[in-house]
Every structure is written in C-alpha cells, then in structure tokens.
Amino acid sequence: MKKIGLTSILILILFTSLVKNSTKEIEDRIYIISENIRSLKIQFEDEVLEYNYLSSPKKLIKHQSQYFEHNLVKIDIMRIKKISLRNDSLKITDFIEKNQVNE
Amino acid sequence: MNKKNNRNIVLEEYENEFSYTKNKSNLNIEFNRVAFIFFVFFAISIIYSVQLLHLGSLKKGKNIIKTSINKKNYRADIVDRNGNYLVKSVSSIDIGISPADVIDKKRLLVNLKWIFPNKDYKEIEKKLNKNNFFKFEKKISSANYEKIMSLGDKAIRAKEELTRLYPQENLFSHIIGQIDDDNNGISGLEKFFDNKLKKSRKVLQLTVDTDIQFLIRNELIKFKEIFRAKGAAAILMNVNTGNIISMVSLPDFNLNERKTITDDNYINKVTKGIYELGSVFKTFTIASGINEGLIEPDTEFLDSKKSISCGKNHQIGEYDDRMPPDLTVEQILIKSGNIGSVRIIRKVGVEKHKSFLKTIGILDKIDFDLEEVGKPLPIDWNEGCKLETIAFGHGITTKILQLAKGYSIIANGGYDIKPTLIKKNLTKKNQRKKVLRNDVSKKMKSILRKVVSEGTAKLVDVNGYQVGGKTGTAEQVTDSKYSNIKINTLASIFPSDNPQYVLVVMLESTKIAKEYVYEYRDGSGFKLKGSPRNTAGWTSVEAASKIIDRIGPILATKYIEN
Numbered sequence: 001m002k003k004i005g006l007t008s009i010l011i012l013i014l015f016t017s018l019v020k021n022s023t024k025e026i027e028d029r030i031y032i033i034s035e036n037i038r039s040l041k042i043q044f045e046d047e048v049l050e051y052n053y054l055s056s057p058k059k060l061i062k063h064q065s066q067y068f069e070h071n072l073v074k075i076d077i078m079r080i081k082k083i084s085l086r087n088d089s090l091k092i093t094d095f096i097e098k099n100q101v102n103e
Numbered sequence: 104m105n106k107k108n109n110r111n112i113v114l115e116e117y118e119n120e121f122s123y124t125k126n127k128s129n130l131n132i133e134f135n136r137v138a139f140i141f142f143v144f145f146a147i148s149i150i151y152s153v154q155l156l157h158l159g160s161l162k163k164g165k166n167i168i169k170t171s172i173n174k175k176n177y178r179a180d181i182v183d184r185n186g187n188y189l190v191k192s193v194s195s196i197d198i199g200i201s202p203a204d205v206i207d208k209k210r211l212l213v214n215l216k217w218i219f220p221n222k223d224y225k226e227i228e229k230k231l232n233k234n235n236f237f238k239f240e241k242k243i244s245s246a247n248y249e250k251i252m253s254l255g256d257k258a259i260r261a262k263e264e265l266t267r268l269y270p271q272e273n274l275f276s277h278i279i280g281q282i283d284d285d286n287n288g289i290s291g292l293e294k295f296f297d298n299k300l301k302k303s304r305k306v307l308q309l310t311v312d313t314d315i316q317f318l319i320r321n322e323l324i325k326f327k328e329i330f331r332a333k334g335a336a337a338i339l340m341n342v343n344t345g346n347i348i349s350m351v352s353l354p355d356f357n358l359n360e361r362k363t364i365t366d367d368n369y370i371n372k373v374t375k376g377i378y379e380l381g382s383v384f385k386t387f388t389i390a391s392g393i394n395e396g397l398i399e400p401d402t403e404f405l406d407s408k409k410s411i412s413c414g415k416n417h418q419i420g421e422y423d424d425r426m427p428p429d430l431t432v433e434q435i436l437i438k439s440g441n442i443g444s445v446r447i448i449r450k451v452g453v454e455k456h457k458s459f460l461k462t463i464g465i466l467d468k469i470d471f472d473l474e475e476v477g478k479p480l481p482i483d484w485n486e487g488c489k490l491e492t493i494a495f496g497h498g499i500t501t502k503i504l505q506l507a508k509g510y511s512i513i514a515n516g517g518y519d520i521k522p523t524l525i526k527k528n529l530t531k532k533n534q535r536k537k538v539l540r541n542d543v544s545k546k547m548k549s550i551l552r553k554v555v556s557e558g559t560a561k562l563v564d565v566n567g568y569q570v571g572g573k574t575g576t577a578e579q580v581t582d583s584k585y586s587n588i589k590i591n592t593l594a595s596i597f598p599s600d601n602p603q604y605v606l607v608v609m610l611e612s613t614k615i616a617k618e619y620v621y622e623y624r625d626g627s628g629f630k631l632k633g634s635p636r637n638t639a640g641w642t643s644v645e646a647a648s649k650i651i652d653r654i655g656p657i658l659a660t661k662y663i664e665n
Contacts, residue, residue, distance in 0.1 A: 010144055017151040045180075045191070052188045053270040057317035075656040077567040095659070096567050 176265040176286040178293075178300045181279065181307045184348075184526055189275050189309065190293075190358075195242040195266040198251060202234045204258035211256055215239070218250045242266055269358035274316055276355040277371040278309070278473070278524060291371075292524065294474045308526040310346035315339065318653040320351045326610065326646035327353055329619050330637065333588075333612035336372035336503055337650065342511040342602050345520035348658075352376075372609065373503045375475040380506060380609075381577030381639075383594045384496030385444045386551065389436055390513050391459035392447045394543045400433040400550055407442045414487020419445055419495075422576075433550050436573065437558035441495045448494035453484050456493070462538045463509040464519075465501050472524045477502050496575055503592075507607045510594045514551075514571075514602035516544045552599040559640045560593060563648040564624045568655050571599035572647075574639035579612070588612045591639035593647045597655075604658060608647040613637045621645065 053059070064072060080095035181190040205211055208231050216224055219240060230237045239259075243251070251259060267282060269275075280291015286301070288294035296307060319337050327335040339349040352372040356362060370376055392398035407428045410420040421441050427434075435443030448456055460466045468478040480500045483489060492498035508522050517539030551571030555564050559574045572595030579588040592609045596602040616634045621641075623629040634641040 006141070010148060013148040013151060017155065020155055046193065049188050049191050049193070049268065049270060056271055056274075057314055058272070058274075074652055077656050077659055080656065080660065 178265075178267060178282070178286065179303050179305060179307055181292065181300075181309060183309055183311050183313045185312065186308075187313050188270055189311075189313070190279055191268050191270070192265050193268050195264055196245075196248050197241045197262045197264050198239045198243055198248075199236055199260045199262060200231070200239045201236045201258050201260060202231045205231060205256070206258075211254075211258065214254050214256075215251075218247055236260075271313060272357045272359060273355045274313065274320060275311065276358050277352045277373070277475075278311065278350055279358060280473075280475075281358060281361060290475065291473055295472055309524050310341075310348060310526045311350065311524065312348050312657075315654050315657060316349045316351065318657075319349045319650050320353075320355075322646060322650045322653060323351055323353055323608075326642070326649070329616045330610055330613035330634070330642050331616075332610040332614075332642075334368055334372055335611065335646075336376070336609045337607065337647075338373050338503055338507050339604055339606050339654070340507050340511060340522060342515040342596065342605050343518075343520070345508070345511070345522045346526070347522055347524050348604070349654075350374075350524070371473070371475045372611070374471060374473055375477045375502070377477040377479060377500045377502060378590050378592075378609070379497055379500055379577045379580065380503075380590065380592050381496040381575035382439045383506060383573050383575030383592050384493065384499065385436055385439060386513065386547065386573045386594070387460060387463065387465065387509060388444045388448050388451075388456070388494045389432055389550065390463075390539070390543055390547050391451050391456050392432070393546055394459060394540050395451055395455050396540075397450050398432050398447060400431065400546050402432045403429065404432070404435065404443050404446050405429045407440070407446065409442075411442050411445055411491070413445075413491045417488045419488070419491060433553060436550050437554050439559050439574065444494040445491045448490055453490050456490065457484060462519075463512045465499075465505050465509050469502070469505050469508070469522070471504065471522060476504075479505070496577060503607050503609055506592070506594055507605050510596060510607070511605045512538065513544060513547050514596040514599075514605060517541065548596070548599050548602065551596060555595070555599075560595070560644050562621065562624065562640065562644045563593065563595060563651065565648055565651045565655065566624065568651055569598035569600060570651060571596050571602075574644055576638040576640075589637055591637070591643040593639055593643040595647055595651075597651065606647060606650065608643045608650065610639075610643045610646065613642045619645075624648070 078096055082093045082095050084091045084093070178192050180188060180192060183189055212224055212228060227239070248261065252261065269279065278291055280293040281289050282293050283289050288297035288300070292307070293300065300307065319339065323335045323337055335353040337349065337351045338347060340347050350373050354369055356364060356369060389398070405428070407430065409424065410418045412418055419441055426438060426440055430438065430440055430443050432447065435447070466479060469476060479502070482499060489498055504522055508520065511520055512518065517537055518535040519538045548571060551573060552569060554560050554573050555570050560572050563570050563572060572593055575592040575594070577590045578585040579590055580586070581588065590609065590611055591613055592607065595606045597604055597606070615637050618632070619634060621631040623631070
C-alpha cells in the first residue's frame with residue numbers, strides 16, 4: 001500500500017514537472033507578447049501625448065487664426081436642436097424647451 | 104541382562120539445533136538498493152519541486168512593472184476627465200562631456216557648434232579645460248541625439264533620464280503644481296499626492312476639463328486686462344458631486360519652465376487666497392434665516408433707517424442712498440441692502456448663524472486635494488459689531504473654494520458636498536447628508552434668479568441658462584485698514600430651476616474701463632461704453648457672462664448624461 005502511495009506521488013510529481021515544462025514554452029510566448037505590448041503601449045502613450053499637445057485648445061486657436069480668415073463663432077444654445085429617432089422617423093426638437101436648460 | 108538393560112534413560116528437553124536466523128547480509132544489500140533508487144527518485148523530485156516552486160514564484164508581468172516603477176524619478180501620469188494628458192513622465196536623454204577623454208578639443212567644439220549653434224561655446228571651452236565632467240545639454244531631441252552620437256567621440260556620454268512634461272503649459276499650473284530636482288512634489292497635486300504618484304503606475308484622473316479650463320482662463324485673462332486687475336480667479340463646480348470642472352487663478356506660470364516663484368500674487372487665489380468677499384454673504388444671511396424658519400422670501404422689513412448703529416458708535420449705512428425703507432426679504436437680496444441684512448441677522452442671532460456658516464463649510468479650514476489651502480481668519484463673535492457686519496460679508500474671511508461650496512449646498516437641495524479634483528464614482532444622491540431644511544434651496548434659488556433678472560447682476564442674464572447669483576464688492580484690507588482696492592465677486596448657479604453648476608468669478612483690484620462696450624442682455628440692444636463703476640456688477644459679472652456664453656453649450660451638450 002505504501003509502495004503504491006509513494007509511486008503515485010512520484011508519478012504525480014513527474015507528471016506535474018512535465019506539464020510545467022510544457023507550459024514554460026507558453027509562458028515564454030506570453031512574456032514576449034507582453035513585452036511587445038509594453039513597448040507598443042509606451043509608443044501609444046507618446047503618440048497620445050503628442051496628439052494632446054498638438055490638438056490642445058491653445059494650438060488649435062493659434063492655427064485657426066493663422067490659416068483661416070473667419071473667426072470662430074460661439075454657439076447660441078437656443079439654436080441647438082435635438083435629433084431623435086422614433087418609429088423609424090427623425091424628430092427634431094429644440095434643445096432648450098420652455099426656456100429651461102435640459103440637464 | 105537386566106543389568107544391561109538397566110540403562111538410565113535420561114529425557115532431555117528437546118532442543119532443535121536449527122534456528123532460523125535472518126541472513127542479514129543478503130537482505131541488507133537488497134534493501135539498500137531500493138533505498139538508493141528511492142533516494143535518487145526523491146532527490147530528482149526535490150530538484151524538480153524546487154524548480155517548480157522557483158518557476159511558480161516568477162510572475163513575469165509583475166516583474167515588468169517593478170522594473171519600470173523602480174526607475175529613478177518615476178511619477179505617475181495625470182489626465183483630465185476625458186483622458187487628455189496634463190502631466191506625463193517621458194524618457195529624455197541628457198548629454199554630458201568627460202574632458203579627460205577628449206582627443207581633439209577644437210574638433211569637438213566645431214562639431215558641437217554645428218549641432219547646437221545657440222550655445223555659449225566660450226563657457227564650454229572653459230569647462231573642457233577644467234577636466235571635470237559636465238552636463239552639456241539636457242533633454243535633447245532624438246534627431247540631435249543621432250547627430251551627436253554619430254560624432255563617435257568617446258568623451259560624449261549620453262544618459263537616459265525620466266522627465267516630467269506638461270503639454271498644457273500654464274493651463275493647470277496651480278492645480279498640478281511643481282516638483283523639485285530631486286523628484287519631490289513641492290506644490291499642488293504633485294505635492295499632495297507625492298507618494299502615490301511615485302509608487303503607483305496608475306494614472307491619476309482629475310475632474311477638470313481641458314477645453315472648459317482653456318475657455319475660462321482665456322476670458323479671465325481678457326477681463327483682467329480690460330479692468331487692469333491685479334489678479335483674477337474662477338471656479339466651476341458641479342453642485343451635486345463637488346467635482347471641480349475648472350479652477351483658474353491668475354497670474355499663473357508655465358510648469359515646463361520650473362521657475363522658483365516667490366511673488367505672493369502667484370498664489371492659488373481659489374484655495375489659498377483669503378478674502379472678505381462682501382455682499383455674496385448676504386445670501387447666507389437670508390438662507391440662515393429661512394433655515395431657522397424665522398423669515399420667508401416675502402417677509403417684510405419696514406421703516407428701515409438710512410443707517411443703523413451697533414457696538415461703540417459704529418454706523419452701518421447703505422452703499423446706495425436710494426434704498427427704499429420698506430423691503431421684503433427677497434428685495435433685500437435683489438437690491439443688496441445692508442440694513443435689511445443686518446435686521447435679518449439680528450433676528451437669527453449669533454449662535455444660530457455661526458452654526459449655519461459652519462454647516463455649509465464657510466468657517467473652518469476645508470479638507471481639499473491640494474496643500475495650498477488657506478485658513479479663514481478667526482472671528483471674535485463677541486466683538487461689538489461683528490454679527491452685523493458679517494450679515495453683509497464684512498469682518499469675515501473665506502476662500503473662493505468655500506464660497507462655491509456654500510452656494511452649492513444652498514443650490515443642490517441642502518446636501519453636504521466635498522469639493523474635489525479627483526475623479527471618483529458618482530456619489531448616489533441618497534448617500535449624501537442633508538444639512539439644510541427642504542425649503543431653503545427652493546426659496547433661495549428663486550431669489551438668486553431674481554437677483555440676476557432684476558437686480559445687481561443683470562449683465563449675467565445669459566439667455567437659455569437661467570443664471571442665478573449674487574454680486575459682492577468688498578474693500579480689501581491693507582495694513583489693517585480698508586482701502587480703495589476692490590475685490591469684485593460674482594457667485595452664480597445655473598440653471599436655477601435645477602442647478603447643476605456653480606461658477607464663482609473674482610477680479611482683484613479692478614479699475615474702470617473707459618473703452619469697454621457693454622451689451623445689455625434685456626433684448627433692448629442697448630450698448631454702454633465705459634464702465635460707470637469698478638464694482639462687481641460691472642466687472643466680474645460681465646466676465647462671468649462671457650464665460651457662460653462660451654462654456655454653456657459645451658456643458659449643456661457634453662455633460663448631458665451626467
């Protein structure tokens with residue numbers, strides 16, 4: 001009985017070792033992929049930073065005055081409309097109803 | 104024969120000479136073989152187990168993060184509510200020169216001059232002659248890095264460093280704050296969250312909106328110039344959550360320049376600046392009376408005199424001699440009456456009003472996300488005229504942040520809020536603590552709306568936003584005396600039937616603008632050139648109206664789901 005116990009433990013240990021050995025390959029692949037993702041993430045963050053800088057309000061206003069003849073106009077909230085889809089038809093209503101802000 | 108047969112038979116106990124003994128030597132050999140094989144297997148299994156444990160303990164994902172975090176000078180990034188970077192840690196390359204390794208100094212100098220033509224090469228030549236290692240250029244571009252390394256001079260040493268970039272430059276200077284050369288936060292969020300930013304890799308997301316901050320700052324800069332103000336400040340906050348959408352204090356500074364700032368005028372005027380804010384406190388006086396059930400908006404105060412005495416011969420008068428003697432509570436706020444406010448506060452009494460101001464967070468130091476938080480000056484409530492002057496906002500100091508909090512509580516139905524810059528999950532309304540009576544908010548919203556539509560803040564009656572609010576013009580205390588320098592404030596809420604936002608605009612030390620043209624918002628098309636007075640009604644109210652004009656459509660459409 002003891003021999004069976006010992007043998008089964010040994011078999012289990014060996015089996016686990018074999019499984020672990022095979023998963024090591026997968027782990028290596030995961031490691032390589034995560035490393036690649038990490039470098040891509042850094043690259044992505046740098047691109048976002050550049051985008052944030054180039055599209056910052058200050059830059060946009062500067063470019064607007066540099067390249068366009070007309071000034072930007074502010075939106076009158078009373079002229080904003082709401083579009084909603086009801087029963088396959090578009091319904092356009094005032095954004096501000098009865099002189100109330102709709103929030 | 105018998106003799107022969109007389110042999111004694113001796114019976115002896117039979118002892119079998121054969122005795123089984125274990126052949127120890129043979130069996131031992133067999134047992135040792137099994138033990139040996141078992142030992143070998145055991146040893147192998149132990150080695151495998153140790154290896155397994157070792158492999159199991161290696162979590163590569165965590166290791167990656169750890170190595171990154173351990174980089175010197177690492178700090179977590181900060182983004183606005185829409186995920187736009189406000190601060191980012193990026194790698195940069197510093198170039199140093201080791202003079203001892205220079206082979207041809209002249210040739211090196213010529214090459215460096217070709218790549219970096221704007222540097223002082225006389226100074227660099229002196230450094231080269233001293234033979235001590237020195238930093239030649241910090242944070243060089245990748246193009247220049249390529250060029251300088253292509254020189255192939257072994258005296259040139261490149262060192263990769265982590266640096267902090269602020270893409271929005273001045274826009275959030277007072278909120279973000281600065282760090283020193285040792286990577287320690289010295290002001291703003293950089294100081295308050297110093298440990299968190301150093302240890303955590305998770306970005307810190309704020310409640311502020313870059314676009315709205317830009318628009319408010321632009322308008323403030325414009326009106327600071329128009330009214331030649333010494334400084335200006337504004338805060339826009341959600342009245343229900345306490346989330347700060349914008350917080351501007353002028354003058355500000357470019358965070359990328361890392362200047363040492365010693366001028367007091369550069370303090371955060373929203374959180375650190377302690378001011379007497381004047382008539383904006385009349386709102387609290389009336390709200391306190393309604394909260395105690397002592398007055399209603401239509402309660403009348405009749406036969407008010409032109410001046411009222413208190414303490415030791417101290418006289419309190421009206422700023423406007425045309426103030427009618429008979430006014431309702433509502434009219435007192437609309438017309439900003441001092442005497443009426445004094446009569447109301449006398450009804451309320453010291454203890455109840457003190458308790459009210461404490462409840463809405465005006466009296467104590469506020470718990471906030473920045474280090475730069477001023478503490479209101481202590482009040483001697485027993486001093487002769489203290490209660491009476493507090494009724495119209497004199498003899499009591501607070502910060503713009505606390506004023507915004509007080510107005511928010513009055514506008515949001517009487518629920519306590521905690522102003523914050525850090526984006527968190529929205530607080531459910533039922534979890535909030537109610538601190539004021541049910542009817543206070545409803546009544547005050549209506550009165551504040553009338554102050555704008557009929558009273559001293561008409562210029563901020565922007566069509567479509569139902570702005571409510573109160574103006575405050577206070578004389579600044581210099582050398583323990585009131586001076587001519589004015590602190591002009593507008594505290595506003597909008598839309599007044601269901602307030603979402605509180606906007607406070609303050610202009611410090613304003614002057615009359617002779618050339619500025621006011622466009623009346625009553626539909627008459629009337630225009631007025633030059634400001635008649637340098638009071639809040641003609642300065643901060645006009646600035647606030649232009650701000651709401653700009654940010655209103657964004658707030659109404661962008662944050663509709665909030």
